[in-house]
Amino acid sequence: MGECPQLRSDPNAVSEALENIIPEIAKGNPETWEAKLSEIAPELIEALSVKKEPDKGLKPLEGAENGKVVMRFAPNPNGPATLGSARGMVVNSEYVKMYNGKFVLRFDDTDPDIKRPMLEAYDWYLDDFKWLGVVPDQVVYASDHFPMYYDYARKLIEMGKAYVCFCKGEDFKRFKDAKQACPHRDTSPEENLMHWEKMLAGEYEDQQAVLRIKTDIKHKDPALRDWGAFRIRKMSHPRPEIGNKYVVWPLLDFAGAIEDHELGMTHIIRGKDLIDSEKRQGYIYKYFGWKYPRTTHWGRVKIHEFGKFSTSTLRKAIEAGEYSGWDDPRLPTIRAIRRRGIQAEALKKFMIEMGVGMTDVSISMESLYAENRKIVDPIANRYFFVWDPVELEITDSKPTVAKLPLHPTDHARGFREIAVGNKVLVCTEDVEKLEVGSVIRLKDFCNIEITSLSPLQAKLSDVSLEALKKAKAKIIHWVPLEGINVKVRGPEGDLKGIGEQGIATELDNIVQFERFGFCRIDTVSEEEIVAYFAHK
């Protein structure tokens, strides 16, 4: 009936007809149904094989016109981008790409105190965007725009829409909660202007005065009543070009409101923690007669493996020496997962798959790993890495060169050649359950039969590989005695072992240590290779 509106004129008759026909149809089977269908309505046969293909990727942006979309990502660079930031980075930039619009990276860096920007972090954001393959059309620093903010503030004061408030924080809260105007609310614009000039001139102390936007002090939502727009903080800004220039700092809702308008934002997508900003900033937009961008919000993201984290708690832990830095593989920063070899494309898919729902999500890194594995499996060369190594002597073998494929299915990639004497190293856990007489396979090398457990010795076995496989014998990996020290750093901590020499040629590449997992080769030196673990 959805397709044939004319049937709706008499729905009772339709359902009655269905009641009668269904038992009859149920007597048949799929084959007779199909035969019958091709008899009475062959054109519908095709429809049977058409699978419902849901829309992949991001849903269309409401009101978006090709070429006219302007969006931004506006972080405070008080630390590096985290997995949480990645959502904003990916979703916003993808939409801009979708509509051939303009993408702005704006640093909302106007708090020198509680969320003080970190000088290095500005570049880290740029770098992470580069990695994502995103080139912002414009990079903006809110801290460059104090004069503009001051201008608009002055206008609002002149319009009687803003006032300098000298209440102590808790006093103002009391007034506000009681829906009462504080004693400063009705000060004349002239007087406010004077106080404002004094604020700017540094004549008031920290916390002594604040500029408020006049909204509706009786509004039923307390979040909207006369919110603060500027405060005094006699501190320097970490950016040298700003330094000690200013003592009056704009708050987020004010700076953001001005910026979004000045930059011509058409759409804003951000976390729902900022959902009230729209209503607060709406007053400014109304006073100036501006049009507010269309907004979309998403819920909180929690990642199973990392639990709750915030930039400030991470910073403390790093400063306390619990982590090696912001790219420690145990951390949920973009820098860390990059270092582990997670591909930008995998992160993008992961974020896009998550969508922009308002519901809070609790997602597992497994999905990210699954995406990454799909990308990395075909391109990663294979190597052997033996952890917890133990020596195994093959008493009757002669020195030889083993030839192993770099990739299990793509042999065109070539081979690795390993010179082996009559001793190899294997993982202790692989030989623990063996007994004398056990026959196993050294992968891509030879079959052996254990002849002694201590010392661990074996002899070449004449059992064929086929027979061995049939018997489901163990196939283990190994390295020659002449291996390189390898340290794998991962979310679960460090693991040391020996790897084959060829790994040294894979600096910066993602490889698979067989039977272990995918790793990115991070550093190579004479004495040690450091690999970062991505996932199994």
Place this chain on the structure above:
RNA sequence: GCUCCGGUAGUGUAGUCCGGCCAAUCAUUCCGGCCUUUCGAGCCGAAGACUCGGGUUCGAAUCCCGGCCGGAGCACCA
């Protein structure tokens, strides 16, 4: 306390605006099986969900009301 928002398989999503193409999509996870000289990949199969209660309607995941649960805001943080 006041205000706002949300609730589809273990997880994440599609569908909700505009009620019938929904016996509800896709992915991941898990479980079987096949294949493979890796514990990787691939292939086949299976399992698994509309928060609850009312109402409107011929018909509700979809609309309305209420409950329950969860989240956010009420900062001189972003």
